[in-house]
Amino acid sequence: MKNINLFTLIRNIFFGVLCLGFSNVALSQAxxxxxxxxxxxxxxxxxxxxxxxxxxxxFFWYGCPHCHDFEPELSAWIAKQGKDVVVKKVPVAFRDELLPHSQLFYALDSLGRNDLHAKVMVAMHVNKKKLLAEAEIADWVASQGIDRQAFLKAFKSFTVTSKARAANQIAQAYRIDGVPTVAVQGKYLTSPSIAGGSKVRATQAMDFLVNKVRKEKK
Known part of the structure; x- marks a missing residue:
């Protein structure tokens, strides 16, 4: 009987703590x-x-697991925005050796293949590809049905390499020290980490800030 009571006590404590945690999340989001x-x-x-x-x-980096984790919520949020909202992705390379990831983003953009954005993250975070070496990047892109030589031409072009470096300058101007981070109208910053570690709360903050800017424009 004592063992049963002890088990019951432990179970009740566990579920009590669990419910308290859910309550705190619900309160923070409310x-x-x-x-x-x-x-x-x-x-x-x-x-x-x-x-x-x-x-x-x-602001994102292809190698960031948090960016990959936030991508579904962010894509769903973007799909719900009105015509007065423009969303731009800015790849950040915190070290020079990571610039190929930014070049990959802009090369795909120049070829009109932004549809592969989420797939790049899956390749890296699910299939464990690094996609840093030019040959590996070109092989993966070719596997997605893109002409290898056309991609490499874009990847190494002055336009793409310039955009990759300019993106870092934008991130520095915004004082970005972690990703993903979302900037609204050049004035406000939010992210899951800023919003208490909650992706839902971050998108709520994004809604709030977009509406705030709308009111400021009137």
Missing amino acids: RPIEEGFDYRVMPVAQVTESKGKIEVLE
């Missing part, structure tokens, strides 16, 4: 979006390029 808790205001606002639109930048 409270209003707040500066300092769910988003940050940049000390110096950056100039946006999408005139007349609300510009949202997603």
Whole structure:
């Protein structure tokens, strides 16, 4: 009988802690979006390029597991945005040896194959490909039905390499020190890590910030 009571006690404690955890998550997602808790205001606002639109930048790195994890929620959020919202992806290479990942993104973009964006992350984080060496990148791209030589021409082009380095300069201007991070209208930053480690809370903050910018424009 004592063993049964002890088991019951442990079980009740376990489920009590579990329910408390769920309650805390639910409460955090129910409270209003707040500066300092769910988003940050940049000390110096950056100039946006999408005139007349609300510009949202997603800073990411193909090798980041958190970016891969956030991709489904982010894609679903993007699909729900109105015509007044423009979302741009900005690849970040925190070290020079990671620039091939940024070049891969812009080379695919130049070839009109942005549909492979999520597949690159799957290749790296599920299939464990590094996609850093030029030959390995070209082999993978060719396996996706893209002409190898056409891709390599784009990958090594002045335009693509310049965009890859310019993306790092943009990230530095926004003081990006971790990814994924989302910037709204050059003024506000949020991310799952900023928003208490919650992907849902981050997208809620993004909704809040987009609506905030709409009101500011009026």
